[in-house]
Amino acid sequence: MAKLARFNWISFLSMLCLIALGTVAIHSAGQARTGEVFREMWVSNLATAGFGLVVYFALAFSDYRRLLAWTAVPMYVFAISVLVAVLAFGSTVYGGRRWLWFFQPSEISKLCVICAVARMYGGDGLFESIRTGFGGFAAGAAMLALPCVLILLEPDLGTTLVLIPSVLLMLFAARVWRRGLVAVLLTLSVAAVAVLGLVYEAERPGAPPGRREAIMKFVPLKDHQIKRVRVFLFPEEDIHGAGYTLRQAKISIGSGGLTGRGLRKARSNMLKYLPESISMNDFIFCVYAEETGFAGSIALLSLAGLLLLSCAWTAHISTDGCGRLLALGVTALLFAHFFVNIAMSLGMVPITGLPLPFISAGRTFLLTAMSGLGLVQSVSIHGRETTK
Amino acid sequence: MSDSSPVVGDFSVLGTALAIAIGLATLGVRLYGIQVLESDRYADAGDVQSVRSVLTGGERGRILDRNGNILAENRKAVSIVLTPDEFKRSTRNATMSGITGAIDRVASAVGYRPAITDRAIERHVRQSPAMPMFVWRDIDDATLAKFCEREPGFPGFSIEETFERRYPYGSAAAHVIGYVGRDTADAGESRYHYSAQEMKGRSGIESYYDGYLRGVPGETRIVVDSRGYRVESKVVVEPKYGLDLRLALDIGLQLAVERQLAGETGACAAIDPRNGDVLALASSPSFDLNSFVPTLSRELYTRYADDPAEPLLNRASGGSYAPGSTFKPVTALAGLKAGYPEDAEYECTGAFAYGSMQLRCARRWGHGLLDIRHAIKESCNTFFCNLGADIGTNALVSAARAFGLGSKTGLDLGVDAAGVVPDAQWKMRTYREKWYYGDLVQMSIGQGMLLTTPLQMARVAGAIGTGYLVLPRLNLEIPVERTKLPFAEKDLAVVRDGMRMVVDGGTGRLGGEGVPVAVAGKTGTAEVGKGERRRKNAWFIAYAPAENPSFAIAMVIENGDSGGGTTAPKVDAILKRVFGDG
Numbered sequence: 001m002a003k004l005a006r007f008n009w010i011s012f013l014s015m016l017c018l019i020a021l022g023t024v025a026i027h028s029a030g031q032a033r034t035g036e037v038f039r040e041m042w043v044s045n046l047a048t049a050g051f052g053l054v055v056y057f058a059l060a061f062s063d064y065r066r067l068l069a070w071t072a073v074p075m076y077v078f079a080i081s082v083l084v085a086v087l088a089f090g091s092t093v094y095g096g097r098r099w100l101w102f103f104q105p106s107e108i109s110k111l112c113v114i115c116a117v118a119r120m121y122g123g124d125g126l127f128e129s130i131r132t133g134f135g136g137f138a139a140g141a142a143m144l145a146l147p148c149v150l151i152l153l154e155p156d157l158g159t160t161l162v163l164i165p166s167v168l169l170m171l172f173a174a175r176v177w178r179r180g181l182v183a184v185l186l187t188l189s190v191a192a193v194a195v196l197g198l199v200y201e202a203e204r205p206g207a208p209p210g211r212r213e214a215i216m217k218f219v220p221l222k223d224h225q226i227k228r229v230r231v232f233l234f235p236e237e238d239i240h241g242a243g244y245t246l247r248q249a250k251i252s253i254g255s256g257g258l259t260g261r262g263l264r265k266a267r268s269n270m271l272k273y274l275p276e277s278i279s280m281n282d283f284i285f286c287v288y289a290e291e292t293g294f295a296g297s298i299a300l301l302s303l304a305g306l307l308l309l310s311c312a313w314t315a316h317i318s319t320d321g322c323g324r325l326l327a328l329g330v331t332a333l334l335f336a337h338f339f340v341n342i343a344m345s346l347g348m349v350p351i352t353g354l355p356l357p358f359i360s361a362g363r364t365f366l367l368t369a370m371s372g373l374g375l376v377q378s379v380s381i382h383g384r385e386t387t388k
Numbered sequence: 389m390s391d392s393s394p395v396v397g398d399f400s401v402l403g404t405a406l407a408i409a410i411g412l413a414t415l416g417v418r419l420y421g422i423q424v425l426e427s428d429r430y431a432d433a434g435d436v437q438s439v440r441s442v443l444t445g446g447e448r449g450r451i452l453d454r455n456g457n458i459l460a461e462n463r464k465a466v467s468i469v470l471t472p473d474e475f476k477r478s479t480r481n482a483t484m485s486g487i488t489g490a491i492d493r494v495a496s497a498v499g500y501r502p503a504i505t506d507r508a509i510e511r512h513v514r515q516s517p518a519m520p521m522f523v524w525r526d527i528d529d530a531t532l533a534k535f536c537e538r539e540p541g542f543p544g545f546s547i548e549e550t551f552e553r554r555y556p557y558g559s560a561a562a563h564v565i566g567y568v569g570r571d572t573a574d575a576g577e578s579r580y581h582y583s584a585q586e587m588k589g590r591s592g593i594e595s596y597y598d599g600y601l602r603g604v605p606g607e608t609r610i611v612v613d614s615r616g617y618r619v620e621s622k623v624v625v626e627p628k629y630g631l632d633l634r635l636a637l638d639i640g641l642q643l644a645v646e647r648q649l650a651g652e653t654g655a656c657a658a659i660d661p662r663n664g665d666v667l668a669l670a671s672s673p674s675f676d677l678n679s680f681v682p683t684l685s686r687e688l689y690t691r692y693a694d695d696p697a698e699p700l701l702n703r704a705s706g707g708s709y710a711p712g713s714t715f716k717p718v719t720a721l722a723g724l725k726a727g728y729p730e731d732a733e734y735e736c737t738g739a740f741a742y743g744s745m746q747l748r749c750a751r752r753w754g755h756g757l758l759d760i761r762h763a764i765k766e767s768c769n770t771f772f773c774n775l776g777a778d779i780g781t782n783a784l785v786s787a788a789r790a791f792g793l794g795s796k797t798g799l800d801l802g803v804d805a806a807g808v809v810p811d812a813q814w815k816m817r818t819y820r821e822k823w824y825y826g827d828l829v830q831m832s833i834g835q836g837m838l839l840t841t842p843l844q845m846a847r848v849a850g851a852i853g854t855g856y857l858v859l860p861r862l863n864l865e866i867p868v869e870r871t872k873l874p875f876a877e878k879d880l881a882v883v884r885d886g887m888r889m890v891v892d893g894g895t896g897r898l899g900g901e902g903v904p905v906a907v908a909g910k911t912g913t914a915e916v917g918k919g920e921r922r923r924k925n926a927w928f929i930a931y932a933p934a935e936n937p938s939f940a941i942a943m944v945i946e947n948g949d950s951g952g953g954t955t956a957p958k959v960d961a962i963l964k965r966v967f968g969d970g
């Protein structure tokens with residue numbers, strides 16, 4: 001009973017609500033499809049959520065410290081192994097080598113890396129002695145860089161883009177060598193701005209011929225990624241080509257109006273203006289927003305806010321360094337997913353393939369997210385035992 | 389706390405919470421902009437790409453004759469159509485080959501050749517995949533049976549009922565009624581994305597009164613998916629029926645006229661000179677209007693187009709002929725108006741000489757002394773050459789123009805030739821030549837460069853009878869328009885006497901019995917062409933009853949013998965039909 005008293009109900013209930021919204025959205029998105037597997041996707045997704053709940057409670061009611069003490073290093077090794085395996089044996093879907101048998105290693109690896117970092121920097125971990133010095137910084141940078149490079153090779157830019165800030169935030173919170181972290185942050189920011197600037201100069205309408213080629217030599221992105229940056233910079237250009245998806249996403253979201261068109265009445269989805277390949281996954285927010293309108297969007301944002309802030313609260317009230325880092329990392333990761341996914345549907349950030357937590361169809365990430373929240377719940381329950 | 393300096397400071401957690409709040413709020417603000425402030429703009433953009441407006445034609449009105457007989461109506465036609473949705477594949481090429489293969493299968497089953505080209509299919513699939521595509525229009529019952537008895541049928545094909553035009557009288561009055569085609573107007577010009585191919589008048593009344601006969605189109609909205617295929621459709625505006633049009637034409641009379649023209653090349657116009665009603669307007673040879681339904685076959689088109697007799701030409705109101713001696717009453721009136729006394733005489737010696745030329749009279753040894761009435765009766769060339777020469781070009785031309793010659797009659801039909809009333813200016817403009825005395829003399833007897841249509845000459849005959857030139861009309865709703873002729877009543881009486889005498893023992897003797905009313909007429913035998921190609925066009929114009937005319941007619945037979953011999957008996961037969969018992 002003592003455990004139940006510390007149970008973070010807000011976090012749990014808002015997660016359930018989001019899963020419910022997701023089930024409805026996946027059902028709607030599936031109705032536009034002809035394949036039975038897609039029409040029934042909501043069922044399998046719900047079943048996964050059921051299994052996820054078992055995992056959630058199992059993790060929540062076991063002490064994360066004991067769990068991580070034993071598993072953090074194996075988890076990290078496992079993550080790196082599957083990331084290598086997917087590059088070797090994975091199957092290619094929509095241009096990315098992301099699937100290994102029945103799951104996506106990059107999704108799992110995110111949580112594994114966060115757990116490992118939390119364990120290593122959480123107070124009595126391996127890196128405690130070097131935590132605040134250059135050594136701690138270098139070790140953390142290496143822990144982050146290895147999976148990132150592997151994920152980038154898939155390529156899956158989106159996952160790296162949410163993992164890097166999440167882990168950097170954890171290292172920052174763990175008081176790792178600040179100058180190093182600031183330098184990394186600055187370097188990444190400058191690099192991002194430089195890429196945007198270079199692509200802008202190269203793709204600007206009326207740019208002199210030959211400039212594009214001259215500039216692109218310095219942009220370390222793949223063609224489809226450059227296209228996405230270009231669409232982000234010039235959304236009105238090429239609305240039948242690269243800009244088509246973003247335009248359809250905005251039409252879909254905007255058509256929802258204040259109260260939405262009603263369930264299964266999202267026109268962009270039902271008439272397949274929103275490409276089938278993404279309507280259930282990365283762009284499911286468009287389907288949801290067209291059906292439920294601004295009211296539904298606000299409801300979803302509020303639930304996400306409740307969930308994230310309650311997790312942050314868990315981090316806040318925890319007195320254990322590892323628990324705090326773990327809760328913070330999971331919170332940051334989920335927030336990055338929520339923010340980047342919705343923002344890309346709105347054209348606020350370049351399009352990257354990232355699922356919307358609990359809403360997008362995708363069993364690997366659903367289980368990852370629920371496991372992450374289970375661990376946060378465990379922090380809420382076990383992370384406050386200050387005096388024993 | 390076990391650690392005096394916690395591993396994770398509160399600042400990081402609070403900062404994260406703040407970032408979350410700001411981030412989600414930013415999304416909320418942007419969503420407010422797109423979903424509330426700019427919602428209409430995005431919804432409109434969605435409409436533009438997914439909603440198509442289709443113009444659906446209303447049923448076309450019928451064309452009736454003056455007694456209510458149906459000249460043109462609609463019948464239900466059965467067509468085999470293909471629904472492109474059913475052949476939808478991931479690529480257009482795959483869709484295309486699926487469709488052409490399916491059409492070939494149906495073609496061999498029903499025994500038709502594919503009537504639609506690959507290019508037409510491709511265009512249809514590209515431009516309007518939401519619309520059914522007509523593969524075979526207006527199929528016959530046997531083919532329909534073959535199509536329907538096939539089990540399990542042809543997926544993607546179906547039967548669609550449309551309206552096709554039907555002309556119960558076939559070739560009768562074909563030039564007047566005209567035919568329809570499918571309206572292929574570019575849909576891009578209107579706000580409609582597609583228009584159901586409506587019937588559009590292509591000639592004759594069908595064309596002239598197209599706007600009247602055509603129904604008011606309705607509108608159907610079709611929702612299409614991202615590839616343009618139909619998802620659902622809704623009738624927004626029901627189409628309205630077009631209006632029926634009643635013509636002045638009397639189909640019975642028209643048939644009688646056409647019987648007289650059968651086998652000849654020629655034309656005939658019959659009007660009611662009191663109100664301008666066009667009772668019959670016939671041109672021979674003719675064509676079957678039903679051969680244009682649903683579309684004229686290429687071979688038939690070639691046959692029509694290559695036929696030297698030009699069956700598609702409406703000679704009655706669009707054919708220009710030298711009027712020959714039927715013009716002489718006009719010359720006579722010009723003379724009387726110019727002051728030539730009605731009992732003054734010229735002597736005919738059998739020829740009229742001018743310069744080095746000689747213009748022969750019909751009677752080689754001459755008519756001797758003739759007054760104006762007898763000159764009309766005997767159609768004496770010498771007399772009218774003299775008379776024309778005396779009064780001069782201006783008097784003759786203004787008389788001809790008073791009868792509406794040289795200008796369009798104003799008939800409510802696209803085909804309305806003006807003909808030619810030549811004068812010095814016209815000749816200079818047209819041939820860069822001076823106007824000679826010979827031109828005047830030739831015009832006096834309806835030859836030379838003078839050209840008229842049968843309809844114009846029927847009007848001339850009627851105008852002499854009534855004293856009024858009338859606007860001919862096919863649509864009974866056009867108000868009657870009559871213009872008083874600028875000739876004295878006593879002058880008209882003289883000419884009427886002459887034309888009565890033509891029929892009673894003159895050049896155009898008519899049978900008499902069977903026509904219980906007095907008829908006035910004038911023959912004409914116009915010579916056209918020179919040397920080997922010299923031919924004669926045989927004319928007869930008449931009005932009846934002579935004292936109070938209700939019927940005026942003009943008929944020309946190309947390559948005839950003479951007006952009196954060839955054409956007068958035909959007109960006689962028509963008059964019997966009009967005024968006789970039968």
